[in-house]
Amino acid sequence: MNAPTYDTERTAHLNTAGTGRMPDGVRAVLAACTARDDRFGSRALAEHLGAVLHTEVHERLGALLGVPAGDTVLATGAAEAFDAFVRAAELGPGDRIWTTPYEGVARLSTLCALRDRTRCRLEVVPLRADGDLDLDWMRARIDEDVALVSVVHVSSACGTVSPVEQVGRLLSPHRARYAVDASHSVGQLPVVAARIGAHLVTADGWRFLRGPEAVGFAYAAPGVWSGRPPAPVPAAVAALNAALAHHAAAVRLPYEDLLPRLRAAVERTPGVELLAPGREQAGMLAFRHGEVPAALIRRGMARRGVVLWKTVAQENPLHPAARDGATAVRASVHRDNSAQDIDRFERALRDVLREEREVREHAGTAAAAPGAVLAAAAGGGDGFGGPSPQRGKPVRRGHLTLHRTT
Numbered sequence: 001m002n003a004p005t006y007d008t009e010r011t012a013h014l015n016t017a018g019t020g021r022m023p024d025g026v027r028a029v030l031a032a033c034t035a036r037d038d039r040f041g042s043r044a045l046a047e048h049l050g051a052v053l054h055t056e057v058h059e060r061l062g063a064l065l066g067v068p069a070g071d072t073v074l075a076t077g078a079a080e081a082f083d084a085f086v087r088a089a090e091l092g093p094g095d096r097i098w099t100t101p102y103e104g105v106a107r108l109s110t111l112c113a114l115r116d117r118t119r120c121r122l123e124v125v126p127l128r129a130d131g132d133l134d135l136d137w138m139r140a141r142i143d144e145d146v147a148l149v150s151v152v153h154v155s156s157a158c159g160t161v162s163p164v165e166q167v168g169r170l171l172s173p174h175r176a177r178y179a180v181d182a183s184h185s186v187g188q189l190p191v192v193a194a195r196i197g198a199h200l201v202t203a204d205g206w207r208f209l210r211g212p213e214a215v216g217f218a219y220a221a222p223g224v225w226s227g228r229p230p231a232p233v234p235a236a237v238a239a240l241n242a243a244l245a246h247h248a249a250a251v252r253l254p255y256e257d258l259l260p261r262l263r264a265a266v267e268r269t270p271g272v273e274l275l276a277p278g279r280e281q282a283g284m285l286a287f288r289h290g291e292v293p294a295a296l297i298r299r300g301m302a303r304r305g306v307v308l309w310k311t312v313a314q315e316n317p318l319h320p321a322a323r324d325g326a327t328a329v330r331a332s333v334h335r336d337n338s339a340q341d342i343d344r345f346e347r348a349l350r351d352v353l354r355e356e357r358e359v360r361e362h363a364g365t366a367a368a369a370p371g372a373v374l375a376a377a378a379g380g381g382d383g384f385g386g387p388s389p390q391r392g393k394p395v396r397r398g399h400l401t402l403h404r405t406t
Contacts, residue, residue: 081217214233
């Protein structure tokens with residue numbers, strides 16, 4: 001496969017955790033398969049790709065996850081695979097499910113649906129003061145009532161790495177099924193299902209593996225799970241197969257120093273708060289500014305050729321940083337990035353914040369607000385006859401009821 005090629009003014013793509021840039025060879029496979037599908041139809045394309053769809057991609061997935069090729073399953077995404085397998089689990093009122101504060105909303109929704117259907121108990125494993133999972137809490141409370149444990153390998157909110165292998169060893173003597181979300185770890189960290197001790201590993205293909213969107217995969221231990229996730233389209237599978245080949249053949253250039261460099265750039269920027277709970281992060285970090293909204297930062301950075309991601313509390317509703325409902329900006333690095341990308345990020349961030357500060361200072365010298373707004377403020381209303389929320393307080397919507405055990 002060919003590595004992507006860019007000019008000297010290329011965009012600094014710091015959003016691989018959201019959507020990785022496909023290498024040129026992967027993009028070419030996707031384009032060719034899409035054109036063939038358009039000309040001859042999906043059935044003809046599937047026949048043309050027979051060996052890729054039924055054998056080759058599963059062999060590559062098996063090699064990636066360290067499992068037999070026959071135990072891998074294709075899906076439209078990690079969340080869909082998790083839902084298809086977990087929602088069919090047979091649990092009862094005496095069973096318990098463990099999740100963590102780093103769980104994403106899609107998997108939480110699946111777990112809540114399972115709880116509601118089976119009347120089991122859903123509990124949240126607490127974090128230690130440093131942000132890591134509290135393994136001592138787990139050791140003290142594990143018993144045969146714990147039927148399912150769901151752990152995120154790398155948090156999508158801020159890149160916190162959970163000790164999935166230690167959790168697997170802790171669970172191994174017990175009946176609990178162990179499901180690991182590797183969406184933000186596969187492609188940048190080793191993910192070996194047997195070493196982790198997981199019965200289910202799910203992942204997306206379009207993040208650090210840099211495949212196309214709408215294709216993911218899972219390892220499902222034989223005899224443990226029933227159900228079948230929705231299948232991706234053949235063109236996406238062929239492109240994922242090409243991305244797996246590219247990943248396996250890629251020269252492992254050292255890029256581990258980019259994350260500390262990125263972190264240092266954030267910490268040097270006045271007024272910016274780094275959101276990095278846990279003792280270890282991988283591939284990404286999040287931050288926010290005390291006065292400038294995350295959306296303005298992301299858009300301002302995009303205008304300067306730096307691609308980032310805005311996170312919202314609803315994506316990770318149990319995450320510590322989500323408790324006040326604030327948004328944040330997430331930056332992620334890949335071996336395709338360079339030190340120049342980080343330098344460009346730091347310059348752009350300082351420019352955006354300076355520009356927003358100048359806008360606020362200019363606004364502060366403007367004329368007084370219109371009378372209607374002043375009247376609304378004096379009367380405690382929203383200007384339209386209703387009460388106004390407290391400044392800075394998010395509107396709370398109850399949707400996921402979980403049991404926190406301390």
